Each structure stands twice: as C-alpha cells, then as structure tokens.
Amino acid sequence: MRNRQMKRHARRMRRNGLQPMVFIDSNGQLPDLAATVIARALWRYRSELGPIALALVLNIAAVTLHLWHPEWWIGIFILAIITSSALPLVGARIGLSLRVERLYAATITAGAGGWLAAATAIGATHRPLPQIILVGTPILAVPWWAHRRRRARVRIERTLDAWPDISQSVGLAGSRVMSTVVDMWGWRARFGLARGQTIQDATAKIPELESALGTFRGAVRVYPTRDDKANRFELRVLNIDPHANAITWPGPSISTITEPIDLGPFEDAAPAHVLFLRRHALMGGATGSGKSGIINVVMGNLSACRDVVIWAIDLKRGMELRPWAACIDRLATTAEEARALLRDAVVILEGRAEYLASTGRRVWEPTPDMPALVIIIDEYAELTDEAPEAAVSTDSIARRGRAVAVQLIAATQRPTQKAMGKGAVRSQMDVRISFRVRERKDVDLILGQGMLSAGWHAQTLNAPGKFLVSAPEHTTPRRARAYLLTDEAVTQTAAQNAQKRPTLDEVSRHALDAHRASEERSAPSIDEAVADASESGESPEAGLWAMLVAAPEEGVPVPLLIKASGKSRRWVYYQLGGHASAGRAVQVSRGRWRATSHADDVP
Known part of the structure; x- marks a missing residue:
C-alpha cells in the first residue's frame, strides 16, 4: 500500500513539472x-x-562590454534600430503572425538595444539606467505575461x-514528444513512436x-509527418473549432480551369485547393451535409472561367x-433531357478524340476557343x-473523357455501386469529397475502400459544409469547410459572369451536327418500325425483330425495343x-443493338 501511494505521489509531481529527486552526499547525509x-x-x-x-x-x-569594449555602443545602437525597424516587416517569417506581436517585439528590441548601448557607453550603474531597467522591465513584461499564445504554450x-504517463494509459507506451507548436486555434506536436508502432495505432x-x-x-x-516516416505522427489538438461558423465565399479563386479551385x-x-481539369469528381454525404x-x-468558380462550357443535370x-x-x-x-444531354456529350467526346488523332495530339488543352466541357450532375x-440507360453514356464519359477534357462532377447522398449505375463511373473518380455520413461504411463508399481504417472519419463531421477531400494533392485526412454562397451571392455572381460565357468549339459543334443529321436520316425508319410493330398486332418477337432490322449503324436503344415489343426489359x-x-444481332455499344447485315428475315 505504501509503495502504491508513493508511486501515485511521484506521478502527480511529474504532471506538475516536479521530478522526485534525492541526493545523498559522500557522508551519507541528506x-x-x-x-x-x-x-x-x-x-x-x-x-x-x-x-x-x-x-x-x-x-x-x-557590465562586460563597458569594461572591455565601451566603444561598441554605437554599433549596438545601430543594430537595435535596424532590427526593430525590420521586425514589423519580416516578423511573420519567424513566427510572429499577428501585427501586434511584431510591434511588441520591435518595441522590446528597440528598448533593450537602446538601454544596452547607453549602459555600454557610460556603465550600467550610471543614473538613471538602473531606475529605467527596474521600472521598464515589469511594464514591458505585462503584454508578455498576458499573451494568450505564450500562456497556451x-x-x-x-x-x-x-x-x-499519458502514453502508457492510452496504449502508446514508448512514444516521445519531439516538438510542439502553438497556433491561433490550438496546438500541434510531433511524436516519435516506439518500435512496432505505426500511425494507424495512434489513429x-x-x-x-x-x-x-x-x-x-x-x-x-x-496526421502523418511531412517526412512521411512510419515511426512518427503529428498530433493536432483544437482549443477552438475554426469551422464552428459558416465562412462567406470571398469570390472566384480562378480565371481558368487549368488552376485549382479554392473550395474552403x-x-x-x-x-483546400483542388484541380478539376481532366479529373472526374464525386461528392457524397447525408442530406443536409x-x-x-x-x-x-464550384459553379461560382467555373462560371468565372472563359475556357470551360458548363452543362448540368438537375432532376429536381x-x-x-x-x-x-x-x-x-x-x-x-x-x-429525357438528361439522356439527350449525355448522348451528345459522348458524341462530343468522340468528335474531339477523332480531331486529336488527326492532328497528332494526345490531350485537349482548354482555351476560350476550345473550352473544356464540364457536366455537373x-x-x-x-x-x-x-x-437507367443514361448510365451507358456516363460510363463512357468516365472512361474516355479525361484526355478530351469532357468531365463529370457528380453529387449523391450514398454512391453505392447500384446508385452509380453498376459501371465504371465511381472507380474513375479522381477527386472524392465526403461530407458528413450517417454510417461508417459510407466512408469507404465515397472515398474508396480502406479509407475509414486509414483515418478518414467522415462520420465525425459535425456541421454542414465540413468535408474531407481525397485527391492526388490531398492524401491525408484534413478537415475543411466549404465556403457559403447566399442566394444573393449566387444571383449576383451568375449575372456578372453570364456575358463572359464561351460557346462550344467548332470541333464539338461539327460532331453534334453530323450526329443529328445521321439521326434524322434514320429516325423515320425507326419511328415507322415502332408504329408498325404497335399497330400490326404481330407478336412481341416480330416487333422486336422489326426494330433490329430498321436500326441504323449505331444501333437502336433498348428502351425503344421495350416500347416496340411491349414486354419487360x-x-x-x-x-x-x-x-x-x-449471329442475327449484334450489340453496337452499351444499350444499343441492331440486326447483322446478313440477317434480313424474321427468324
């Protein structure tokens, strides 16, 4: 019992900064x-x-300088003036982030330097120098004693x-403090881990x-440390939540899509700078997140760019x-409008790809005359x-759209494989943004498999607008908060940028015109086939076959086959x-079929 009490008392002393120390002299006396x-x-x-x-x-x-080098007073005085003058300008580079801190440092430097120069010249005991330092020290020390960051440190x-003791109690025994930094929101410290421990253990x-x-x-x-060593981690502790309140949008941060957008x-x-050029993006989170x-x-920034055309789908x-x-x-x-929009986007994609191949280029570089195409869903x-058939188009855009600058930005509450159309869309998303989710497993659905166990805890986000972003330039789980655009800000920004919007480039327009002309040539035969199949009273098999035979080279969509046959998908x-x-029919592309060239009769 006595030993336990002594150990408890020793731990209490260590917490208070006092280490139990006992010295015994050579005579055995305390x-x-x-x-x-x-x-x-x-x-x-x-x-x-x-x-x-x-x-x-x-x-x-x-005292030392007055005895040995009293003539140095002029150099000390000049150095004090130069240093005190420079601190307000360059103090931020040495950790004095606030203006008042830089002014205080300059005042102390000027006062200490001036007193030292005078004491070097005439002696520290010469009146009134002793009185000045006795009175000036406590007066100038008041801001230091009251400084919030100093007291926090x-x-x-x-x-x-x-x-x-803390590391022992939480299961990180053997870890050690390497450095500590105090900032305006709290503090952060670097820790070295014991052998066999990793950042996953700390998380x-x-x-x-x-x-x-x-x-x-x-x-x-x-977080992992900047040197990315496996046996170290950075601990950040917040005293005040910097994202407790909404943050007003300061305005567009870019003028071209080749620049990263500041999301918050x-x-x-x-x-939180994120580049969207040649990247598809997925945004997920619970309702109201x-x-x-x-x-x-994103719209506010893209609308300010002269090298991007915006298409959008909003089924609400x-x-x-x-x-x-x-x-x-x-x-x-x-x-129906969404299906048509996505089909045209695929046509533009293929037209741009053909143009790049014919000119010997590999990527589409956005300019006002040849803008990128961003589709926001x-x-x-x-x-x-x-x-459902629109998934065919989005799948094609997701797989082939990067090089030709045809990009998707999709938002959804829970991007399951079923919700994403069972295609390649989700796997092709280079930028993942997760807002608050209700279930832990949704973290992996949005950000990717294994992200929850790696410390991306989106389920702990506790306010609308807070998010985690996973992108090539953001590989650690850092919390951010999106800027807030009021309805007035949206209306004002849209009105300001409406006259600056570019139009589709000539290559894209030509591809669309050619495709529509082809559809007009083939549309009568398809419409007639649908009408004939519906009015003739023939069997569903015959109606389906009539549609396949009348289909153009690019095939006929499955929804029209369903309509002609009157049967289920x-x-x-x-x-x-x-x-x-x-061998009587062939699938031209996802969801589009036609009869083969040598199959003209009903089987």
Whole structure:
C-alpha cells in the first residue's frame, strides 16, 4: 500500500513539472533540498520569468562590454534600430503572425538595444539606467505575461511533461514528444513512436487521447509527418473549432480551369485547393451535409472561367442549379433531357478524340476557343433511377473523357455501386469529397475502400459544409469547410459572369451536327418500325425483330425495343441474347443493338 501511494505521489509531481529527486552526499547525509526545489521552480516558471532573465542578461552584458569594449555602443545602437525597424516587416517569417506581436517585439528590441548601448557607453550603474531597467522591465513584461499564445504554450508544455504517463494509459507506451507548436486555434506536436508502432495505432487511439488530454470530443487529429516516416505522427489538438461558423465565399479563386479551385479553408487556415481539369469528381454525404453548398462554390468558380462550357443535370426540376442558368450552356431537368444531354456529350467526346488523332495530339488543352466541357450532375442516384440507360453514356464519359477534357462532377447522398449505375463511373473518380455520413461504411463508399481504417472519419463531421477531400494533392485526412454562397451571392455572381460565357468549339459543334443529321436520316425508319410493330398486332418477337432490322449503324436503344415489343426489359434482353448467339444481332455499344447485315428475315 505504501509503495502504491508513493508511486501515485511521484506521478502527480511529474504532471506538475516536479521530478522526485534525492541526493545523498559522500557522508551519507541528506543535503538541503532547498536548492533543488528552487531550481525546479525556476525551470517550471521559466516562461513567466523570461522578462526578468532578459533584464539580468542585459545587465551582465552591459557590465562586460563597458569594461572591455565601451566603444561598441554605437554599433549596438545601430543594430537595435535596424532590427526593430525590420521586425514589423519580416516578423511573420519567424513566427510572429499577428501585427501586434511584431510591434511588441520591435518595441522590446528597440528598448533593450537602446538601454544596452547607453549602459555600454557610460556603465550600467550610471543614473538613471538602473531606475529605467527596474521600472521598464515589469511594464514591458505585462503584454508578455498576458499573451494568450505564450500562456497556451506553457500549459501545453506542462501537459506534455506528463506524456510518459499519458502514453502508457492510452496504449502508446514508448512514444516521445519531439516538438510542439502553438497556433491561433490550438496546438500541434510531433511524436516519435516506439518500435512496432505505426500511425494507424495512434489513429485508433484518438478517443483515448481526447480523454487523457482533457479536450472536447472531436478536438484531436492525427496526421502523418511531412517526412512521411512510419515511426512518427503529428498530433493536432483544437482549443477552438475554426469551422464552428459558416465562412462567406470571398469570390472566384480562378480565371481558368487549368488552376485549382479554392473550395474552403482547412483547420489551419490553408486553402483546400483542388484541380478539376481532366479529373472526374464525386461528392457524397447525408442530406443536409452541404453538398449543394460546394456545388455552388464550384459553379461560382467555373462560371468565372472563359475556357470551360458548363452543362448540368438537375432532376429536381432545376431547384438547385436553375439559379445558375445564365451561366449554364445546357441544363437538363427531366430524364429525357438528361439522356439527350449525355448522348451528345459522348458524341462530343468522340468528335474531339477523332480531331486529336488527326492532328497528332494526345490531350485537349482548354482555351476560350476550345473550352473544356464540364457536366455537373446533382443527385446522381436520381438519374440512374429515372433514366437507367443514361448510365451507358456516363460510363463512357468516365472512361474516355479525361484526355478530351469532357468531365463529370457528380453529387449523391450514398454512391453505392447500384446508385452509380453498376459501371465504371465511381472507380474513375479522381477527386472524392465526403461530407458528413450517417454510417461508417459510407466512408469507404465515397472515398474508396480502406479509407475509414486509414483515418478518414467522415462520420465525425459535425456541421454542414465540413468535408474531407481525397485527391492526388490531398492524401491525408484534413478537415475543411466549404465556403457559403447566399442566394444573393449566387444571383449576383451568375449575372456578372453570364456575358463572359464561351460557346462550344467548332470541333464539338461539327460532331453534334453530323450526329443529328445521321439521326434524322434514320429516325423515320425507326419511328415507322415502332408504329408498325404497335399497330400490326404481330407478336412481341416480330416487333422486336422489326426494330433490329430498321436500326441504323449505331444501333437502336433498348428502351425503344421495350416500347416496340411491349414486354419487360428482362424479356427483351433474353431475346437479344438469343439473337446474338445465333449471329442475327449484334450489340453496337452499351444499350444499343441492331440486326447483322446478313440477317434480313424474321427468324
């Protein structure tokens, strides 16, 4: 019992910055512990005693310089003037981020330098120099003693003095503190891990760390260090949530799609820059988590670019995207309009690919005359429900659209494989943005397999607009908050940029015109085949076959085959499989079929 009490008392002393130390002299006598206690107290309160220590150093320096080099006073005076003048300008580079901090440092430098120069010339004991330093030291020390960051750093240092006990209690025994930095929102520290421990071990201990450090829930973050060493991690602790309130959008951050868009600030105030050129993007999250807000941020930036044409699909009858209609070249609000828009996007994709091949180029470089084409789809799951055949077009765009600058930006609540059309769309998304989700498994659905276990905890995001972004330039789980665009800001931005919007390039227009002319030539035969099949009273098999025979080279869509036969999708696909096995029909592309050239009669 006695040993346990002593150990508990020793741990309490270590937390308070006092280490139990006992010295025995050569005669076996216990020495006076007063010196040890005083030394420990001086070390514990070294930050508070900093101004007094500076005054003592100045006195010692003044006495030494006056005795040996009194002529140096002029150099000391000039150096003090130069340094104090430079600090307000360059102080931010040495960690003085606030203007008041730089002014305070300049004042201390000028005062200390001036006093040292005078004391070097005439002596530290010459009146009124002793009185000046005695009165000036406590006066100039008041801002230092009251400084929030200094007091926070002292509190953190004393907390981390007990890290050996904390690490033992949370299961990271053997880890050690390497460095600590205090910022305006909290503090961060680098830790070295014991052998066999990894950052995944630290990530799994976040709840225990919050308890041991006495923070509020959700205040602790664990990141890899910049050197990316496996046996180190960075611990970030927030005293104040920098994203507690909405952040007003400052305006467009780009003028060309070749630049990264600023979606909002991270918790350290660094901007969340994401490049969208030649990348497809997926945004997911629960209802009310902020997806519409970030779409407004993307629209606000893209609408300011002269080298991008915006197409959009909003099957909620344009409720979300119609305010941007003045900047949108083509807006689809129904399933039929969405199907037509995506089919035309595929035509543009193929036309651009043909143009690049003919000119010996590999990528489409956006310019005002040859803009990129960005297709924004709000609530992608609604599209796949109301227009399942549109998945064929989005799949083709996802696989082949990057090089020709035809890109998708899709938003959905829960991007399951079923919701994404069972195609390659989700796997082709280079940029993943996750807002708050209700279930842990949804993190992997949005951000990719294994991201939850790697520390991407989107289920802990606690306010609309907070998000995690995974992109080639963002590989660590850093929280950000999207800017907020009010309805007035959306209306004003759309009106400002409406007159600057580019139109489709000549290559894309030519591809669309050629495709529409081909459709007009083949449309009468298809329409007649549908009408004949519906009015003739023939069997469904005969109606299906009539459609296949009348189909143009690019084939006929499955929905028309369903209409002509009057049967279910499953039945149509069963019949198509039989025709294909017999060599009578061929699938031209996903969802489009026609009869083979040598099969003209009903089987």
